[in-house]
Structure formats: C-alpha cells, structure tokens
Amino acid sequence: MLKMKMFLLLLLLPAVLNTAYGHSFAVPIQCIWSKEDMSDMELIEPYIINKIKYAEYNSTLGKYTGYTETGVRNAEEWNKDTALLQSRKADVERYCKHNAQLYYTAIFSKTVEPVVKVKMVQKSEGSHVDNLMCSAYSFYPPHIKVTWMRNGKEVKADVTSTEEMPDGDWYYQIHSHLQYKPESGEEISCVVEHASFKKPMIYKWDPSMPESDKSKIAIGASGLVLGIIISAAGFIYYKKKHSGRILVPT
Template structure:
C-alpha cells in the first residue's frame, strides 16, 4: 500500500487539503466531541509528474480508519467502520473521479513549486519512544517527533513486524512557535511475552524511514516489580549473612559456651 523512496532519492511529502497548502480538514461528527479528521497530501519522489502519489488519511476520533492511495486507485479500510466506508466509496464513481481531479490540481500541477520552496528549509525530526501512563491495565507507548520541517510526517506502529492500526491515536501536528513542528503518536496494547514493538518515522529530511524499537519485555511496571524483588532478595541475603556471623561469634565465645 505504501511506496517508499529509494535510498538515493529524496521523497517530498506535503500535507495539503482540498484548498491548496491550507490545513487539514476536521469535521465535528456529533455533539459528544467526536471528530472526523482528514489529511490530504502528496508524496513527490522526483520532478517526474508520473511518480506523484496522492493520499488521503482518514481518522475518526483520532483513530486511523482508512486511506485513499492514488497508486492503488482505491480506499483501504483499517477498522470495522473503515472497511465499510472504504467499500462504499470504492463503488462510488463520483468519488473516484473526484480523487483523480484532486491529484492533478493539488499534486501534479505543483511538483516544481514544492521542490523549489522546500529544499532549503528541511529539518530532521528528533524522535523519542517511551512508555506513558494508561487508564487501563494495558501498556501505552508514545512515539514523539520534535523540531521537524516541513509539516508532513508519517508515524506508523509495528508489532512483531506487522503494522498496527487498532489502539493508535495521535496529537495532531503542533507548531513549536517558530517554523518547526512536533507530533505525538500513541499505541495502547496488551503486552505479550517478547513482543517486538516499534514505530517507523517517515519524513522528507530522511533518506529512508527510521525505525525505533521498544523492548516490551521490560516495561516500566515490570521493571519496578523486578527492582522491588531484587531489593527484597538482597535485603534478605544481608540479614541472613548478619545472623550467621552473629551466631558463629556467639558459638566461638567461651562465655556463651560455658552457659550451655
């Protein structure tokens, strides 16, 4: 589904809405604070207009539900609701035509402009992967990217080599008050023994996607329990050693021997 840049190629990705270079689109779905959120963006691999990809990332309540990819030519769903919506849109000839027109107007017609205005102002993200507190008994991980430019960045979660979309939320891209941005992606999951969890970061400043691994076999809670157990074991060993030393001293002292 996702096309990566070659190692020696620069891949320019731009966050675009239906109005060129404006912000992503957010729709309020109901009165309970749930939102639909869509990123309309271009993946530009070179100045060759034929290689341009147009994508639409669709979220509901901050959960990644489905994506349109012009290379595939259809929507792909990632959640039960996303699968249903993607199936309906793929049968809609008007939606297919609309996406083709959007690709031409937003991406293809602006390839040279994108390269010319962005090449000199690229900043690589600084990434951290940490465990945070969760409201349940699950593990919550946060993959955070700081101080990057341009605005578009893609963060993907993987578990044992498979992409994870369930339990994924994000903060939205936020400005730092200067020309750089930051974003935080969260994964809540039930840890399994020796699970391999990682987040993959893709950005124009990177020659290829960077992968950051999390050692799920040693979470903060497990580490605390292990430290407590080791501490108790060491304390017990110290007390036992002290008792044996005291007993041997008493046994070797004639004053105590005569009283027995």
C-alpha cells in the first residue's frame, strides 16, 4: 500500500516591483492536499509586502486573516465582501484542483523503475554472521517496499531499512540490510515492490562470487576486448601496408 504524502502546488504571481522606492509585493498561492481524490484540498493565499506577510486567505477557514495593523483592517473589509469570499472558495475547484490534476497527469502518474543491487557488505569471520544489503536506486515515485526472502519465506528478524531518500534529481534511493547466519544450499532473495513494476520483482543473492572477483573479471574482460580491438587494428594496418607494395623484377 502506498504511503500518503502531503502534496504542495506552489505558484507565484509575478511580483510587482516599485524600483523608485524599492518596494515589492508577492502572492505565493499554495494548494495543499494529501488524498488522491483531492477531497481535502486547501488553498492558502498569503499577501507579502517587502518580505512581510500582512494578510492571508485560507479556504479551510473561509476567510482572510490580518497579521499587521494594515492587514487586520484589510482582512475585516474583505471578509465583509460575500462575493469575494465565494470567489476565493471557488478557486479551490477552479484553480487548485484543476492545476493539481495537470500535475498528476504530467508528473505524479509517471514511474521510473529502480536499479536494484544485492551485495555483501560484511563477511563473517568469527561471528559467523553475514550482512547483505539490497539497494534500489533512481526510482520514482518514492513509494517502494523492500523485503527479504530466505528459502521462499519472508524474513522479518534482523532486517533494517532506510527511508526513501531523495537523490536531488527527482529520483530516490533506499537500502535494506539483512543479517543472517549462512547455511549451505540456501536461497536468499531481495523482493522489491514499486509502482513501475506489474508484479513484485525478485533479486537473488549469488554467494558463489565475491564482489571483488566480479570487479576483477569485469576489468579483465574489458582489457581482453580492448586488446582484441587493438590487435585487430594492427593486423588490418599491416595487411593494408603490405598489400600496397609492388614488386619490381631486377
């Protein structure tokens, strides 16, 4: 089940600047909701002059509130205007929900599959306890579930996991650790559930090859391929060079 998050849609009305006196005015309208049907949508419209909030409209309260002497007077006048209050209330549907639906379609409904890796982070020696880590990188949206399976059964003991952590580029990552005593012939898997998957994905841990050996093989294979390419290039050059010679009888 997906965790419920608080969504915020923030749009700034262009600030009106008075260059002669250096004054500024801004209205950063906020639309806040947590339910997918947007039934709890709230519109907050603060009025800010020279970085000081002097008044604010809140759709949940259904009125304006003043925060400075001038703001209090303005709020009292605005709250007497029934048509104005009805118009602000209608902005929840007309403005917030309309734009939020566009965001849902353009952003929130998109999914990116995680890149999942299972590796050993601590090999047991005297304690006979190993520490595996299952990491999921570069996924969106952030809601994800990572669990461990041992011989087909879910493992709940000795499991610790981080929260979904933002990468800073709209993508997220998460890490889950499993401490266990290895046994011969067992099968350990990391199970990942995410909106980008049609079904839970299972990633099996292969203890037959340490990470260091995998790196060495990868480096060795890369070197072999590079050597073959260089050798092939040298052979082609040699053939071309010799095929271009003309023997002259003496």
